[in-house]
Amino acid sequence: MKKILALTLLLLSVFTLSACNDERSTDKLQVVTTTTYIGDMLKQVGGNYIEVIVLMDVGVDPHDYQPRQSDTQKVANADLLVANGLNLEERMGEVFRNVENEKLLILGDYVDEASLLREENGEIDPHIWFDLEIWMDLISVVVDRLSTLDSDNSDIFEKRGQEYVKDLEILDLYIKSRVETLDESKRILVTAHDAFAYFGNAYGFDVYAVQGISTESEASISDIENLAALLVELDVRKVFWETSVPQSTVNALIEATEDLDHDVSVGGELYSDSTGGASQGHETLIRTYRYNVDLIIDSLME
Numbered sequence: 354m355k356k357i358l359a360l361t362l363l364l365l366s367v368f369t370l371s372a373c374n375d376e377r378s379t380d381k382l383q384v385v386t387t388t389t390y391i392g393d394m395l396k397q398v399g400g401n402y403i404e405v406i407v408l409m410d411v412g413v414d415p416h417d418y419q420p421r422q423s424d425t426q427k428v429a430n431a432d433l434l435v436a437n438g439l440n441l442e443e444r445m446g447e448v449f450r451n452v453e454n455e456k457l458l459i460l461g462d463y464v465d466e467a468s469l470l471r472e473e474n475g476e477i478d479p480h481i482w483f484d485l486e487i488w489m490d491l492i493s494v495v496v497d498r499l500s501t502l503d504s505d506n507s508d509i510f511e512k513r514g515q516e517y518v519k520d521l522e523i524l525d526l527y528i529k530s531r532v533e534t535l536d537e538s539k540r541i542l543v544t545a546h547d548a549f550a551y552f553g554n555a556y557g558f559d560v561y562a563v564q565g566i567s568t569e570s571e572a573s574i575s576d577i578e579n580l581a582a583l584l585v586e587l588d589v590r591k592v593f594w595e596t597s598v599p600q601s602t603v604n605a606l607i608e609a610t611e612d613l614d615h616d617v618s619v620g621g622e623l624y625s626d627s628t629g630g631a632s633q634g635h636e637t638l639i640r641t642y643r644y645n646v647d648l649i650i651d652s653l654m655e
């Protein structure tokens with residue numbers, strides 16, 4: 354009996370080992386992404402069939418991310434680099450230029466011009482992950498590219514892509530149902546930098562921010578004073594920090610409203626240009642977006 358047990362255990366361990374080896378097979382596609390949102394999309398579509406390396410850590414600001422030497426190496430070793438583009442990764446131009454076209458996928462290049470939002474100065478708003486319609490369209494672009502590089506698994510990428518679209522449709526319905534519970538007059542979102550215009554556009558919020566669509570340009574004192582005056586005029590009582598931007602920006606705005614005898618407090622910290630982390634359970638776009646919406650609605654409802 355003991356012998357049979359030992360043999361079974363041996364067979365089991367051999368089986369497990371070989372399963373592990375398959376799991377780590379090096380012939381999997383190696384995909385590098387810039388942001389956490391894109392990394393999540395690739396993981397959703399590629400599952401265990403690809404390896405995903407995300408260059409920017411959770412909480413990192415992509416606007417001022419300076420690529421490291423090791424990033425260049427990771428990109429050189431990869432089969433594909435997927436980036437946001439639209440000048441989100443402002444300091445990574447050289448990295449992109451050094452990658453051959455077949456190994457580079459800039460998602461922003463595939464967004465319909467009419468769906469893109471622009472600042473008053475004509476600059477394109479790069480925060481496209483908060484527009485779920487755009488993001489859903491981009492899933493098919495990712496599916497196509499992965500399928501070109503690994504045609505054996507194209508059916509799997511296609512199926513996983515479709516499932517991810519369905520999950521995002523459910524998220525969209527959830528957001529709409531939450532927003533409906535908030536009085537229209539309270540749908541005003543004020544954040545550190547202008548990352549939520551696509552959210553505002555899709556779900557009927559007016560959005561304002563201390564800084565513009567990039568965190569690279571500092572807000573002037575007069576910008577802050579003007580925004581403070583607007584908060585008084587609109588009777589806004591809550592403003593939001595962002596995990597990838599220093600809190601001082603929003604704190605300066607609160608101080609400016611205090612000077613106008615208007616009581617404003619922080620509604621919480623939103624995820625803007627990075628997803629949350631696995632330790633908080635917010636490591637995907639869907640979990641991040643749900644968290645943001647719950648926080649926004651609950652705070653503004655107070």
Ligand SMILES: [Zn+2]
Binds near residue numbers: 480567
């Ligand atoms: Zn941003």
